[in-house]
Amino acid sequence: MMYQVSTVAPTVVSTVAEPDSARPHPARIYDYYLGGGDHFAVDREAARRVIDVFPDIVPTARASRAFMRRAVRYMVESGIRQIVDIGTGIPTMPSTHQVAHAVAPEVRVAYIDNDPIVAAHAGSHLLGVANTGFFLADLRDPQTVLGHPTIGKLIDFDRPIGLMMSAVLHFVPDEARPAALVAAYRDRLPAGSRLVLSHATADYHPSQSGVDEARAVHRDHRAATTVTRPYEQILGFFDGFELEDPGLVQPPLWRADGPLPTAGELARIGGYAGVGTKL
Ligand SMILES: C[S@@+](CC[C@H](N)C(=O)[O-])C[C@H]1O[C@@H](n2cnc3c(N)ncnc32)[C@H](O)[C@@H]1O
Numbered sequence: 001m002m003y004q005v006s007t008v009a010p011t012v013v014s015t016v017a018e019p020d021s022a023r024p025h026p027a028r029i030y031d032y033y034l035g036g037g038d039h040f041a042v043d044r045e046a047a048r049r050v051i052d053v054f055p056d057i058v059p060t061a062r063a064s065r066a067f068m069r070r071a072v073r074y075m076v077e078s079g080i081r082q083i084v085d086i087g088t089g090i091p092t093m094p095s096t097h098q099v100a101h102a103v104a105p106e107v108r109v110a111y112i113d114n115d116p117i118v119a120a121h122a123g124s125h126l127l128g129v130a131n132t133g134f135f136l137a138d139l140r141d142p143q144t145v146l147g148h149p150t151i152g153k154l155i156d157f158d159r160p161i162g163l164m165m166s167a168v169l170h171f172v173p174d175e176a177r178p179a180a181l182v183a184a185y186r187d188r189l190p191a192g193s194r195l196v197l198s199h200a201t202a203d204y205h206p207s208q209s210g211v212d213e214a215r216a217v218h219r220d221h222r223a224a225t226t227v228t229r230p231y232e233q234i235l236g237f238f239d240g241f242e243l244e245d246p247g248l249v250q251p252p253l254w255r256a257d258g259p260l261p262t263a264g265e266l267a268r269i270g271g272y273a274g275v276g277t278k279l
Pocket of ligand 1: 027030064065068086087088089090112113114115118137138139140165166167168171172
């Protein structure tokens with residue numbers, strides 16, 4: 001397949017209504033944790049309620065996002081030229097394609113999220129950039145995601161692919177069999193492809209109190225709740241991949257490019273992150 005610069009038409013995005021500012025929204029709440037500017041008063045109020053009961057949500061979200069950027073740079077520097085980013089989120093700067101294109105402008109990035117609010121923001125931030133595309137789909141339907149025309153235009157399944165599932169699988173309950181879903185994507189990837197994955201855990205917050213209260217706030221607002229998982233279960237998502245150094249670790253410990261966090265700072269990070277290479 002020839003790699004040519006192209007822009008994918010935002011057909012799905014054009015059907016999305018104006019963002020609903022009356023109800024708090026998980027993607028906008030997350031943007032608030034990250035320090036972004038895409039949120040309304042209702043989102044800020046809900047976010048502050050979560051932060052009150054579980055202040056560690058802020059360093060955890062920021063550490064996860066920082067990991068994502070380092071992981072994208074790592075993948076592209078090691079030769080990956082096409083990325084499928086599932087669970088895009090509101091594109092807080094820099095987004096996946098911005099990190100990738102700073103290293104290699106020819107990198108193709110397909111963004112997928114199941115949330116029309118994200119699509120609305122993607123419309124203003126992402127689309128129109130050469131070599132990127134965004135579409136609405138649910139990761140629980142790998143056939144639809146992988147068979148989507150935007151994937152067809154951007155991604156060549158005969159060459160290594162960077163599959164990103166950053167801070168998204170914890171929205172998939174056990175009943176939806178997240179490990180089987182990751183395996184379904186893995187089975188379509190050629191050898192040498194990468195999996196970038198980060199996931200929330202309660203391993204560092206064993207008392208669970210703040211975690212449960214934060215969940216209750218999300219439930220009150222009818223926002224998606226997070227399923228925290230222990231180390232072993234998150235490690236299982238890398239089945240069929242060889243973990244790159246330093247393995248599955250708290251996000252700030254993954255190939256840090258600045259000063260390492262103190263033990264006190266690390267104790268506040270409720271997540272794991274890793275990058276695997278398909279065998
Ligand atoms: C916490 S944000 C993560 C954003 C970004 N990947 C990051 O690491 O900063 C999670 C995103 O996943 C999306 N999401 C949640 N469940 C999903 C699903 N089943 N299919 C596709 N996207 C989903 C949400 O809409 C949200 O935008």
